[in-house]
Amino acid sequence: MREIVVTRHGAPEVMEIRERPIPEPGPGDVRIRVKAAGVNFADVLARMGLYGDAPPLPFVPGYEVSGYIDALGPGPSRHERGRHVVALTPFGGYAEYAVAASDFVWNVPPPLSHNEAAAMPVTFLTGSVALYRMANLRSGESVLVRSAGGGVGVAAVQLARLRRATVIGTASSAKHSALRSLGIDHVIDDRRADLEAEIARITNGRGVDVVLDPLGGASLEQSYRLLAPLGRLISYGTQSCVDGFERDDARVQRVLDSRPRFDPLDLMRANKGVFGLNLGHLWKERRYAAWAMEALLTDFAGKRLRAVVSKTFPLAAAVSAHACLQDRANVGKVVLTI
Numbered sequence: 001m002r003e004i005v006v007t008r009h010g011a012p013e014v015m016e017i018r019e020r021p022i023p024e025p026g027p028g029d030v031r032i033r034v035k036a037a038g039v040n041f042a043d044v045l046a047r048m049g050l051y052g053d054a055p056p057l058p059f060v061p062g063y064e065v066s067g068y069i070d071a072l073g074p075g076p077s078r079h080e081r082g083r084h085v086v087a088l089t090p091f092g093g094y095a096e097y098a099v100a101a102s103d104f105v106w107n108v109p110p111p112l113s114h115n116e117a118a119a120m121p122v123t124f125l126t127g128s129v130a131l132y133r134m135a136n137l138r139s140g141e142s143v144l145v146r147s148a149g150g151g152v153g154v155a156a157v158q159l160a161r162l163r164r165a166t167v168i169g170t171a172s173s174a175k176h177s178a179l180r181s182l183g184i185d186h187v188i189d190d191r192r193a194d195l196e197a198e199i200a201r202i203t204n205g206r207g208v209d210v211v212l213d214p215l216g217g218a219s220l221e222q223s224y225r226l227l228a229p230l231g232r233l234i235s236y237g238t239q240s241c242v243d244g245f246e247r248d249d250a251r252v253q254r255v256l257d258s259r260p261r262f263d264p265l266d267l268m269r270a271n272k273g274v275f276g277l278n279l280g281h282l283w284k285e286r287r288y289a290a291w292a293m294e295a296l297l298t299d300f301a302g303k304r305l306r307a308v309v310s311k312t313f314p315l316a317a318a319v320s321a322h323a324c325l326q327d328r329a330n331v332g333k334v335v336l337t338i
């Protein structure tokens with residue numbers, strides 16, 4: 001079978017296509033003949049050597065796939081061969097066959113295509129944990145989704161709309177009309193406009209109830225400032241460490257040095273809360289992942305949520321798929337097709 005391997009850390013071209021034997025599923029595992037693999041910014045960070053949880057080199061990136069169950073590992077299983085499924089695969093998704101633990105494999109409801117199914121697990125689970133579990137978002141509250149045009153952003157906008165929240169997003173201007181069609185209430189190009197002034201104008205100076213921040217570094221300080229009393233900040237990324245295709249250690253250090261240290265006394269005085277979220281460290285919370293994923297798939301089946309596939313690339317063009325994300329050219333997800 002063919003798979004994409006990160007051979008060394010660096011620009012997208014460090015990824016190469018390789019042949020290897022089809023993997024055997026172990027006890028409790030499921031093997032999937034992959035039809036589509038989601039591409040995440042985490043894969044970009046892992047490729048650049050900026051992702052602490054990445055396996056040692058060489059490794060196959062890819063956190064999520066959809067396709068058909070092709071083989072079951074030894075022992076009893078609640079899954080059946082031939083089923084159209086979506087799965088979380090901590091690495092190994094950019095391949096013609098992938099092995100996943102059966103607890104992280106779900107049947108795909110009929111309206112979802114392979115590409116749409118592969119586009120939803122990481123982004124919608126992240127949005128759901130952030131907004132529904134951590135922030136406990138209520139109807140009538142306001143949310144600021146930073147990088148609203150990215151994969152998680154597009155998911156979070158829809159999840160917040162479903163809770164009848166007022167949704168404000170930041171994104172490059174070229175993405176504004178697509179975000180409006182998803183129902184976003186206000187969208188700001190924060191590389192051109194003064195974000196704090198815009199939030200003050202939209203909220204009559206009160207601030208927002210929830211901020212989702214994938215940028216990290218100094219952006220967190222600003223996100224915290226933008227919160228209204230009882231506001232919740234969810235920090236879930238370090239995107240501002242990246243500028244260009246190659247790792248820039250001086251920039252990474254600057255971003256790390258500029259991250260705020262939150263003082264519990266200040267949090268008390270301000271009545272604000274700060275959460276950190278890392279989906280990859282929730283593997284042991286299988287019951288929660290299953291519950292959240294089943295709720296999401298029900299909303300997909302009922303067409304209350306929509307997987308937004310921005311661009312697809314064949315597996316062999318993984319280099320172009322990563323370049324697409326890093327060129328900020330996506331609105332929603334980039335998917336590799338097989």
Ligand SMILES: NC(=O)c1ccc[n+]([C@@H]2O[C@H](COP(=O)([O-])OP(=O)(O)OC[C@H]3O[C@@H](n4cnc5c(N)ncnc54)[C@H](OP(=O)(O)O)[C@@H]3O)[C@@H](O)[C@H]2O)c1
Pocket residue numbers: 039040041042045122123126147148149150151152153170171172175214215236237238239240241242243277278279280325326327328329330332333
């Ligand atoms: N902690 C977790 O569990 C978890 C889970 C999923 C994702 N994440 C993190 O969330 C962030 C978003 O992930 P994603 O997969 O949704 O990303 P994505 O789809 O690749 O989002 C890309 C968008 O982010 C914006 N952006 C901001 N800074 C950027 C930069 N330095 N380089 C490139 N694009 C930048 C761009 O939009 P504009 O041009 O419109 O600004 C770009 O189109 C990443 O940091 C990722 O690691 C964390």
